[in-house]
Amino acid sequence: MPTPPDALRRGPLREGTFSSALHDPRTAVVVGRWLGAALLTCFLTGLFSHLVQEGPGWLPSRPVDGYRITQGLHVISGIAAIPLLAAKLWTVYPKLFEWPPARSVLHALERLGIAVLVAAMLLELFTGLFNTLQWYPWPFPFRQTHFWLGWLATGGLLLHVAAKAPAIGEHWRRARPGLAQRRAFLTAVAASVGAVTLTTAGQSVPWLRATDLFAPRRPDLGPQGLPVNRTAAQAGTTTVPADWRLTVDGPRPLTLSLADLARLPQYEAELPIACVEGWSASARWTGVRVRDLLELVGAPAGARVRVTSLEADGPYRVTDLPTAHAHDPLTLLALRVNGEVLAPDHGYPARIMAPNRPGVLQTKWVTRMEVL
Structure with missing residues (x-):
């Protein structure tokens, strides 16, 4: 596909539009590691919760706090994943404006897969967040939809990691120019995740109850x-x-x-x-x-x-x-x-x-x- 004349490549399609050193593979890999850990924790604990509700016959009665811990961890990791997903999307969004949009059939399929992955993640995280608020502004059943979206998002994530394995391996530990800027960005991301966790986890973690400022529920309020x-x-x-x-x-x-x-x-x-x-x-x-x-x-x-x-x-x-x-x-x-x-x-x-x-x-x- 021939490159169009410069006069036709306006706005974000122009060469060199995105000049920040943070739109690089190294930053994307570091944030992706954190996001992957949060999503995997959220998926496994959510799968456990779903299986417990569908067929509780196999669940032991001890430890007494077992479900409290796993479900609390499910919501904590899901809320923490929201700022991580925002940071990840920010690091890679210039890829949306690559030219040509599809270099081959395989490249087009890869981009389509990423679009499905991102859409599934956004739906999964935000419907889960709305569930903690007991607000359901949609016509479909939440729990079943949330369950299958979890599989779709996790499967898409694993396929994406497999497709990008060479690039991930190359940048897993390798630093790039702009190290100070990257450290500042990653510190800000970590601080935002910490702040979100600290101010919401108190609804399930008793010793964080004093910092429970923005959690959807207060465990000490009610009849x-x-x-x-x-x-x-x-x-x-x-x-x-x-x-x-x-x-x-x-x-x-x-x-x-x-x-x-x-x-x-x-x-x-x-x-x-x-x-x-x-x-x-x-x-x-x-x-x-x-x-x-x-x-x-x-x-x-x-x-x-x-x-x-x-x-x-x-x-x-x-x-x-x-x-x-x-x-x-x-x-x-x-x-x-x-x-x-x-x-x-x-x-x-x-x-x-x-x-x-x-x-x-x-x-x-x-x-x-x-x-x-």
């Missing part, structure tokens, strides 16, 4: 000092029937009133609510151990439990407690939190609280438990 994602009004459970009973189905079925539950041995456990939006908060939960209820109805060893909520609709109205959680001594049918009767928004009259379990699976407003 009884705990945040709420789905309120009783949203679930249609603001009015609990006066004759509420808990049905426990098993070899010897039981129907228990709230007074009956209160007369059973009560246990207390310090457990976190850890939500997919990244926030988590610990509280003291008091109630009846699920394994004691299973013994009362003669459940066999290794039984699972299906839990049903009073709410009429919702994706997590019915959940399963796998064997490890159902028989764990810390898993409670909670009746109180921090010494107080559960508020309606926290699941009154009873809710499940189990260790190492996503908040969406800690079923509220429980009305039925079925031995499987």
Whole structure:
């Protein structure tokens, strides 16, 4: 393809338009290493969270804070990746104005692949950020779309790294002219990532709570000092029937009133609510151990439990407690939190609280438990 006359190459298409020494392969490789680490961490922890919600039977009940740590790390790394992606795009955006736009079929396919990769990354990071705000300004289901975008972005990233492996290897450690300028730029990028992390990670890292200035959620705000994602009004459970009973189905079925539950041995456990939006908060939960209820109805060893909520609709109205959680001594049918009767928004009259379990699976407003 012949080069057009200089008169036709205007604006950013002119030769030498981008003169900054920072638009070079070395800077792109350094920022790319940081971005790759953040995206890989975000992808692996997000994949773990998705698998837990789809099929929790394989997840152990210990460590108690396991899901809290992995999901917190997922959101922290995702937010940190946003300024890193901006810095990476800034270092390479002059490539958009290369002339000719496509030197060959392979070059055109490479550029198309990069366009798909960038679009997938931007969608993945910003839909994830909007999810932490519980704001969904789109018509498609978030979780499934987020899951497949993650695969698309990660697969595109691996293909891009493979295609650019020779250039990446050449500039992995090799410094280029303009070292002081590059150091200043990389220091600014690192500082921005640190600032974003420091001012948002407190929603899941307790010892950073004091610096939690811009996180979407404050883990200490809400009814009884705990945040709420789905309120009783949203679930249609603001009015609990006066004759509420808990049905426990098993070899010897039981129907228990709230007074009956209160007369059973009560246990207390310090457990976190850890939500997919990244926030988590610990509280003291008091109630009846699920394994004691299973013994009362003669459940066999290794039984699972299906839990049903009073709410009429919702994706997590019915959940399963796998064997490890159902028989764990810390898993409670909670009746109180921090010494107080559960508020309606926290699941009154009873809710499940189990260790190492996503908040969406800690079923509220429980009305039925079925031995499987």
